[in-house]
Amino acid sequence: MRISMLLLNQTSPLLASLDIPTERLKMEPLLSRRQKEKVLIIMGATGVGKSKLSIDLARRFPAEIINSDKMQMFEGLDITTNKITEEEQCGIPHHLLGILNPNDDFTAENFCEVASLAIDSISNRGQLPIIVGGSNSYIEALIDDKDFIFRTRYDCCFLWVDVSMPVLHSFLSDRVDRMIENGMVDEVRNIFDRTADYSKGIRKAIGVPEFDEYFKEETFLDEENRKKALKKAIQKIKDNTCELACRQLKKIHRLRNVKRWNIHRIDATEVFRKCSKPAEEAEEKRVVGPSTTIVAEFLYNFVSMEVPAPVADIRDHITQCLVT
Known part of the structure; x- marks a missing residue:
């Protein structure tokens, strides 16, 4: 059912x-629960x-x-x-x-x-x-x-x-590298859309906006500069992932120490x-x-x-x- x-x-x-x-x-009323x-x-x-x-x-x-x-x-x-x-x-x-x-x-x-x-x-x-x-x-x-x-x-x-955090940041950097090896670039490329709304849905995920910038300019770059642009996008993903971890940690501290x-x-x-x-x-x-x-x-x-x-x-x- x-x-x-x-x-x-x-x-x-x-x-x-x-x-x-x-x-x-x-669906019984709340107070009926013993x-x-x-x-x-x-x-x-x-x-x-x-x-x-x-x-x-x-x-x-x-x-x-x-x-x-x-x-x-x-x-x-x-x-x-x-x-x-x-x-x-x-x-x-x-x-x-x-x-x-x-x-x-x-x-x-x-x-x-x-x-x-x-x-x-x-x-x-x-x-x-x-x-x-x-x-x-x-x-x-x-x-x-x-x-x-x-x-x-x-x-x-x-x-x-x-x-x-220092240990976690190192792990997260390595994890991004593994995600790249597993096909992350092509996965994000498949949903690339210059006209898409990146303020909602799955396009808000870390990795999508960063690669969006890269996809927009890669066709205008030679091979050397394309590699540099890709490396820059990957580093930005790593930085943003570490920033996310820090924000998450701060929220947990607030829930524990402020909201008790x-x-x-x-x-x-x-x-x-x-x-x-x-x-x-x-x-x-x-x-x-x-x-x-x-x-x-x-x-x-x-x-x-x-x-x-x-x-x-x-x-x-x-x-x-x-x-x-």
């Missing part, structure tokens, strides 16, 4: 184009590994993932927007990923509408909604709505994956300083393990002095502890 037209008319026409499952969607549902929110600057952590946690707990990265909600530009691939999703259901027309104008209010429906649907299937993405303005609009309805309905657990959100900081810096096997070991020790413990405590009031060992399904472990 999909969203009925009656429900769509009660929200907004935009929802009619979105493919959100609503099995057993509860217990708050739980929602996990994973935050952090671009490139810190939020998506991977969400997958790791969804493989340990009964969960589904809701994307809150505004550019990844649009269809297309998978390389440029760094969308998680179907293979990387590991069979975990993902919502609000690549569901919008590239030219749509999608606001924080629109996000609140569709995300709320997805959260309600996931919760009613007995799964934990995991909201993950770098668009903190969307997350803030959802969590701290003007009537505080969300906080009344849901208990929230916030995980913040943090990486030292109870955000659990997970330091992943050591993971980015390692390579191959040591990186996997550091990730389990520094990121996945501590995050698993925090989520277990949040869901089951489970307290442990040690980080649980990685298991295929932690629910049996939690149940045994609660029984004893």
